[in-house]
Amino acid sequence: MQPLRPSIQSFSVxxxxxxxxxxxxxxxxxxxxVDLTVNNSGTISDxxxxxxxxxxxxxxxxxxxxxxxxxxxRNGTEQGYNTTVANAGQLPFQEKFGIWTHxxxxxxxxxxxxxxxxxxxxxxxxxxxxxxxxESLLSLDGLKFYVTNTPGQNNNSVDGNGNANGIVGTLxxxxxxxxxxxxxxxxxxxxxxxxxxxxxLLQVPTSVFTGVSGTQYIILWSRFGLQDASNSGSESFGxxxxxxxxxxxxxxxxxxxxxxxxxGVAVLGFAYRRRAK
Numbered sequence: 688m689q690p691l692r693p694s695i696q697s698f699s700v701x702x703x704x705x706x707x708x709x710x711x712x713x714x715x716x717x718x719x720x721v722d723l724t725v726n727n728s729g730t731i732s733d734x735x736x737x738x739x740x741x742x743x744x745x746x747x748x749x750x751x752x753x754x755x756x757x758x759x760x761r762n763g764t765e766q767g768y769n770t771t772v773a774n775a776g777q778l779p780f781q782e783k784f785g786i787w788t789h790x791x792x793x794x795x796x797x798x799x800x801x802x803x804x805x806x807x808x809x810x811x812x813x814x815x816x817x818x819x820x821x822e823s824l825l826s827l828d829g830l831k832f833y834v835t836n837t838p839g840q841n842n843n844s845v846d847g848n849g850n851a852n853g854i855v856g857t858l859x860x861x862x863x864x865x866x867x868x869x870x871x872x873x874x875x876x877x878x879x880x881x882x883x884x885x886x887x888l889l890q891v892p893t894s895v896f897t898g899v900s901g902t903q904y905i906i907l908w909s910r911f912g913l914q915d916a917s918n919s920g921s922e923s924f925g926x927x928x929x930x931x932x933x934x935x936x937x938x939x940x941x942x943x944x945x946x947x948x949x950x951g952v953a954v955l956g957f958a959y960r961r962r963a964k
Contacts, residue, residue, distance in 0.1 A: 717828065717914065720868035723887060724824065724876060733864035739802075739890040740870055744877050746885035748808040748929065753885075755929040756791045757907055758783035761810065763922045766829065766851060766910035769930070770840050779843035780851065783927050790838040794901030797934040798893055804933040805907070807887040810926035811874035823875035824921040825928070829910035832859040832891070834899045840906070851908055860895045869914055871921065882926055888933075 721729030723742045730737050746753065757769035760781045767782035769791055775784035782788050796803055811823045835856030842853030862868050872887055874880040899905070907930055912922040 716917070717867040717869045719871055720862075721870040724871050724873040729870075731862045731868055731870075733860050733862070736860055736892050736895045738860065738862070738892070738895075741888040741890065742876065743806065743885045743888035744879060746806045746808075746888070746933070748806070748883055748885055748931070753806065753808075753929075753931045755787045755808075755931040756789055757909075757930040758785070758787050759909065759911065759928045761923045761925055761927055762912075763924075764910075764912040765923050765928075766849075766908070768840075768851060768854060768906050768908035770838070770906070772839060772841050777841045779841045779853075787929065791905045791907070791932065792901070793834070793896065793899050793903050793905050795934075796905065796932050799933060799935075802890040802892055803896065805889040805891065806885045806931050806933055807872075807889065807928065808882055808884065808931075809872055809874050809886045809911075809923075809928045810882040811872075811880055811923070812925050813875050813880050821873075821875075821920040822922075822924045823873050823880050824918060825872045825874065825911055825923060826914035826918060826921040827870040827872060827887075827909065827911055828913040829908070830862040830889075831908045832895060833857060833906040833908070834859055834896070835904050835906055838904050850910060854906055854908060856904075856906055859899075860891065871914070871918060874925070880925075882929070 720731050721740045723729070723740060726742070728739060728741045730739050757767065759765050759767040760783045762781045765781040767778075767780040769788055770779070770782070771789040772778055778784055778788075807827075809825045811825050813823050829850055833854050833856035835854070837855045840855060842855070843851070844853035846852040870887075874886055896905075909930070911928060915922040
């Protein structure tokens, strides 16, 4: 007796029914994985390693204060990765040309409190009457780390979702590895919008970089501003976004994991007390 197999006709009927119910070829909306407009921290896992995203207004930034390795120009929706190229015309996406966008040797990175720490400063204004919404918001829609032996890359090819897919190297970590995630940021949370003070601290476990040698390069790719339809004002309206890797010379304060856990407990306790009242 032959095993039962669905006929082509049956498959067509099921497909038609799914289409009628709006289930066929449906693109799922991105998931708000970490909301740093109201929460102090959150995590995203790629299935193996978990990175921690922390609301941070501790790190002074700006030219001559922090040493960024990637700046991405304001462009509504924007993306870019760190690379050293000869002139602005060679930049692959919306990177800002200059000495603050460059290749990053792994040997120049330092471990602080058990992880590699990256600070993000988003150059968003408080508001803009010519546009809409709370424009201090910005969505971080994509974040990947690569290791490569090839510095000075400038490939600008993209995949079907418009994300860079021509980076030569080995993918180490991807915030969208398990689902389409995004992080929501607010440059005006606790004041100090625009460039000049950090907005987010990213803590990446050392295990992400297992096997990487000091002579290799780390590429950080990020994309911003895709969630404006559901979070009005979360496109890029300001100046530029910049990433820096914290070390002993640049760091002002990096919370230890135990501190983050206690902070979370304190927030929950405060919320409970307010609800009880």
